[in-house]
Amino acid sequence: MNIYDPVHIAQALIRCPSITPFEGGALTFLEEVLKQHKFDVNRITFGEQGTQKVENLYARFGNHGPNLCFAGHTDVVPPGNEQNWSYPPFAAEINNGYLYGRGAADMKGGIACFIAAAARTLNAKGKLPGSISLLITGDEEGPAINGTAKMLDWLHSHEESLDGCIVGEPTCANHLGDTVKIGRRxxxxxxxxxxxxxxxxxxxxxxxxxxxxxxxxxxxxxxxxxxxxxxxxxxxxxxxxxxxxxxxxxxxxxxxxxxxxxxxxxxxxxxxxxxxxxxxxxxxxxxxxxxxxxxxxxxxxEAFLTKPGSLVNATKDAVKQVTGCVPELSTSGGTSDARFIQACCPVVEFGHINKTIHQIDERVAINDIYRLTSVYEHIINLYFGNKLRLNVY
Ligand SMILES: [Zn+2]
CATH class of the missing domain: 3.30.70.360 (Alpha-Beta Plaits)
Structure with a gap:
């Protein structure tokens, strides 16, 4: 497997049947890939009475600030009747320019893009004027009790601080780049x-x-x-x-x-x-x-709004540079794990098109996987103010 190719990473993740709250091999796979990219990886399991135990992961490259974090989840909703899918929901088949599978858009595809973007940046640069981290939970589609909220407490107790966070939920409506979320009701x-x-x-x-x-x-x-x-x-x-x-x-x-x-x-x-x-x-x-x-x-x-600043600007500019779209800075839709993270640091949400999420035949365009990777790569470089030569796909 090419650990710099977001499509390969996304396929491997989709093939892990991580229906919430089961890990399904998804975090074990991420741990392996991130370790190959020299990240320090922590696996943390939380549980409490009346809930099922849930595994989570925090990985970091670099040991000084600012710490730019990517947050997401590897758990997925059940596939429904598998007979109704054009391709088996955990087979990660590619056809006609689309990658099919439960979690392709929500949000294993987004995680794959960020890992490839981070790996490419680190490969090109060697190190960064700060740190990149990933905060990945297995409890977003479930009750969200043993996931991000407890992970943030764990980070705090381990003196880990976040300076900015990109949540990779699928935010786009019709085409990649149309919507960045900067708050939620x-x-x-x-x-x-x-x-x-x-x-x-x-x-x-x-x-x-x-x-x-x-x-x-x-x-x-x-x-x-x-x-x-x-x-x-x-x-x-x-x-x-x-x-x-x-x-x-x-x-x-x-x-x-x-x-x-x-x-x-x-x-x-x-x-x-x-x-x-x-x-x-x-x-x-x-x-x-x-x-x-x-x-x-x-x-x-609680309602929150991320104020204009380096993270919002980097995201907006990266989307414009790669997709040509000036994204709407939106606060619409339901809640997400950003509601917890916003108490720690500025947070924006940007990811794939959300039209097919939780549906039969959930899918994402292969071209969008490469373009989202490029957007994340641009965000990282703009955020850290680097002048790296960027590969635009
Ligand atoms: Zn999601």
Whole structure:
């Protein structure tokens, strides 16, 4: 295998069936390749009660700062019905200019590109005015408990610091280079229960039906304008996702009605301010209609925005130089592990086209694998301010 060729690396990775949370040989393969490129490699396994153990990897070349880190995951979602794939999902077949396989775009293809880019840079230069590292988890597609969050604590306790981080998630929509992510919205989920009194539908005077009250509150919150967005973010958005009662019959008024809603909020809000706003609204509305409610919240991510600086500029310029595209600096989409890393250092996300991720026949263009490698190579060199002669594919 050519350990400088991103297509070879991507194929070897796809052939490891690392369905979350299983390692599937993917981190063992990365360890071997990175050691061949003279990286110091650490394999760290985390677990806690109620979760499955997950393996992670941190590798570093160089021992002084700045430390430019690439973050990603080798775990993949299940392939679904393998009969529906044009090629077996872990065979890494190439046909008609595309590499097929689970993880080709999300995100073994991105990891392969970064390793090839780092290897080529180090091969050309010998050393860097800083360090390059990789932070690879096996717990991104799963509950994300034994992955990046714990790895960051591990780095901290081992006096490892990151100065900038590229997350290689597939960020592009239609063609390579169209989108760089520089932030993400936060996510807050609310669980609201209206408490009533159970009874016979024919004797409503002895019961208290919680459903109309819940509908009133639902109607109120579904139509709220939380904000109008800002230069970097779309308006915050609230969606009701569940309305239910445990009642399955037609002649009983249920005692409780439940609703779940989720808010994707921008950086006009903190987790506390958005929670307080929604709690006030729900309590005020329920007081007006005489509803007795229980309300709890859970949050998986705070909103963040990476400010303009050397990392954002290097990424934007590298994408422009290689692809000819001026990328949109976006904050859209769901959350990613960048939500943890942003607390440590500036973070940007850039990777393959995300059209086929988690689908049957997930695939990535061979040409894009070489071009993404070139983008990463440019980012490394621009970030470190080198004047290396760059190979553009
Ligand atoms: Zn991913």
């Amino acid at each position: 936060g996510s807050l989920t609310a669980y609201l229960t209206v408490l009533g009194a159970q009874g016979h539908v024919a004797y409503p005077q002895y019961a208290d039906n919680p459903i109309p009250k819940l509908m009133r509150i639902a109607d109120r919150i579904a139509n709220i304008e939380l904000d109008t967005g800002n230069d970097s973010f779309e308006p915050s958005n609230l969606e009701i996702t569940v309305i239910s009662t445990s009642n399955k019959v037609s002649n009983v008024i249920p005692s409780e009605a439940e609703m779940t809603f989720n808010v994707r909020y921008n950086n006009n809000w903190s987790r506390n301010s958005i929670e307080n706003c929604l709690a006030d609204l729900c309590h005020k509305e329920s007081e007006e209609i005489g509803a007795n409610i229980n309300l709890t919240f859970s949050s998986t991510a």
